[in-house]
Amino acid sequence: MYTDFLVIGSGIAGLTYALKIARHFPQRQVTVLTKTREDETNTKYAQGGVAVVNDLEHDSFERHIEDTLIAGDGLCNEEIVKIVVREGPERVNEIMAWGARFDRDALGEFSRGREGGHSRHRVLHHKDSTGREMERALLEAVHQQPNIQLLSHCFVVDLITQHHLGYLVTKSTPDITCFGVYVLNLHTQQIEKLLAPITLLATGGCGRVYRTTTNPPIATGDGVAMVYRAKGRIENMEFIQFHPTALYQPGKSSTFLISEAVRGEGAILRNHAGEAFMERYDARKELAPRDIVARAIDNEMKRTGTEFVYLDCTTIPEDRFRSHFPNIYKKCRELNIDVRHDWIPVAPAAHYSCGGIKTDAWGRTSIRRLYACGECASTGLHGANRLASNSLLEAMVFAHRCYLDSVELIQQPFQLPNVPDWDAAGTTAPKEMILITQSLKELQQVMSDYVGIVRSNTRLQRAMRRLDLLFEETEELYESTVLSPQLCELRNMITVAYLIVKCAMFRKESRGLHFNTDYPEKSNIIQNIVL
Template sequence: MKRTDYLVIGSGIAGLTYALKMAARFPDRTVTVVTKAAADETNTKYAQGGVAGVTDFENDSFDKHINDTLVAGDGLCNPQIVEIVVKEGVERIREMIAWGAQFDKDADGDYSLGREGGHSEFRILHHKDVTGKEMERVLLEKIGSYPNIEFVKHWFVIDLITQHHLGYLVTKSTPDIECYGVYALNTHTNQIETILAGSTLLATGGNGQVYRSTTNPAIATGDGVAMLYRAKGRIENMEFIQFHPTALYEPGVGGQAFLITEAVRGDGGILRNKKGEAFMAAYDERRDLAPRDIVARAIDSEMKIGGTEYVYLDCRHMNREKFIHHFPNIFEKCLSIGIDVSQHMIPVAPAAHYSCGGIKTDEWGRTSIRNLYAAGECASTGLHGANRLASNSLLEAMVFGNRAFEKAAEATGTIIAAERVPDWNTAGTTDPHEMILITQSLKELQLLMSDYVGIVRTNTRLERAMKRLDLLWSEAEQLYEASTVSPQLGELRNMITVAYLIVKGAQFRKESRGLHFNTDYPDKSPLLQNIVL
């Protein structure tokens, strides 16, 4: 059994911001960061484009950034939260720079600002095309100087510990549900450990792996959202799954798709169909710089009209040297599969990218469960609404990692007595005899979500998806009850739960708004707001 003052689940930018600040504020208290993979294997690491923030006050303003965010969110953003993130985000960016983040500068020494879809001004700070990786590097290096931070790697968190584990009946209507810590599988020993904490932060990232094609890494299995839902916490707006319009199309290559950042279009890249026609003007007056939901649906439409599995991103007219300087990893990746971007167009197709919904939080990152906070992609703060504005994700993670720290630092959460919390019960379980029971269920899940709950939805598709999910859930729960826990089984169980929440939210939302487009309800409803599950 482990005891810690502050527990952080996840090691992306939100979790590390929180951990770093908490350790600095309280050098006599312990901060434990638990991650199921390597310390830097996070969604943050794969964020290419940059971080949005108003730093050029001569040409830009908070009001412009706020308005761009509200427009992209299609009427469902919380204006108070948008203002908080936009205004406080600038200080968080300056803080990151002070810690050592190297954002690109031009020849005059000024920051080289990019522009992406939905932005009215150039305001994206970036480090080449690996901005998230640079920010993750800075945070990990700084955290290494704090002896009161313990990094626990390759531990898979199974469940949150609440009154339920003390023998009490806990339901959605139970007042004052409390979090005492977590049960976690130590994959080094294959033992399930109890970690007790005075305060816990969920910073578990996204859930893109529920889809067949995603820009997310293999770890993005929605663990935090699923755990909180099982603990009877509040989840909202899970139907709003953002598909990045331009993932590199590689025939026969499954799993994580290589992202072609929106910044390429910000620098002049043009989308073309199989006939070579620039088609975005037919869908939106902003053309290639329209918000992601519009661009993804336009590409989906062109693919269906042309009977193709991809469209093209044309960069042949762009300056080759400038492209290589700004997008070195994209250039090298394309070259490795025989595509010279200065001579060939890049085949691209939409891929699941970001979850705009998640764990419902307030303006301080507090969840509906006491002593439990959430920040980053797993949280639904009210910033994104029905569609996230490009490069607002890293900004939100920094702001709410900091805000959760500020509120948790004020709290006087005590660690529950160890004797009150039972050890994990493995009685009656055995190792699964066939891993195919897990791997095949995962394939079925990803296939049905991609086919039925993708960019365009219908009532019939959603109904079919739910019926198949019911069967997958039943099979997975039977296997879970009979088997010793493994990360693979735990992730499958979590992904089925997340998929259920996405479909259920989509069924409740009888309109088309932002990232949720249902052909049976093509118009927006003035009555529908956030859907809480």
């Protein structure tokens, strides 16, 4: 198969790019691959909203830039922050023109929320399901574009580079080039090659490497793992953001998110003694950045020997809570939690990866003809900690910048090589699926116990030893059995877990989302960890 532009991932980043490219080149083919349903993305589960400065009377670009830099704890690329904040309003206007709706008040003005780390009310939202609304609008626009082919249930196995042509490719190879991908077509159970002169990775996050996460099951870090295997550059993977307030439900791996916007409306965090504890940790209390709030909750839980704390929403009028957070209200009612009187049990859960595939200001990776944007990319915006609701904005801004650069790149002469078919000779059907499922449980247990909110050198070393064994066992399976999505995802998650641990071991300080008890202070040396 051949396509002019190949997009891997159908969230806000991938669909925005695909739509712009398709409209610019109506005679060229754009193919979007997604490994399950077309709407099953991290975007769909984004509750809070999109942070944007589009009310210069009460806000400013400078304030948003400053808030982002403060949250990023010294590691943000200031030029990238300025680009995203200043280009953001135009991108938000575009998605509204494509049909996305944001809440407005009785006078027709935007109803702006405020979340942790923001100095102003600047978060546009659609109730408590903003991502779902943006995904809906984009999918409707994409389906109206005749030159976009959206293929669901297609699992990308690997990027095709010179390695597959028989050449030795290392990190120091200067001209690694992406020619497309090998993809497992789940409809035919065959591995096919899909060639393209330009490929965009928009594969989302990696929250599933942890036992408890707000992410859907598809968030297995596939893009990051594929780029690392292809000898591309990966950056700052130690910075995993744990959302402070995920609904506590024992035994649940996918947790329901209690949006940060609830705290923005006045909800208070309390421990089991009923004490409002955040004032002991930060003057901003419940509206401190997520790294601070998550560590505070983690400390309270360890101090009191409990598995959760409470979010007291009784200060928010019921009609306002029900109007602003209908899905959260419904979920609480299903669990017999009456927000008028009852406190919501919450605990931190893995939520967002601030590092990822290293890119430049145009979304270009270290591999030629390969772009990356969205959560799988490390653009320099988030630094050591993401400011709430900056991710949807970043995805739209960088999808646009990838599009602009692709328009220039596609004009350059390029000849795709003769790529060999996938070789599955000598492999057999897996005899025991438990080999995969048990390894996944072990992986998630190791990462949650040793590489969570608080780390230490000993914990990281233990994690690395266990990951080495899981890697060896999984590679043996990969070489000897017919591929399945479950095996490929496990392999990718082990790679991502290794990158998280390796970056954490290299960082000899505590900064942002990375806290190591052996190095509790910040270093005077500000550096990105690049693998």
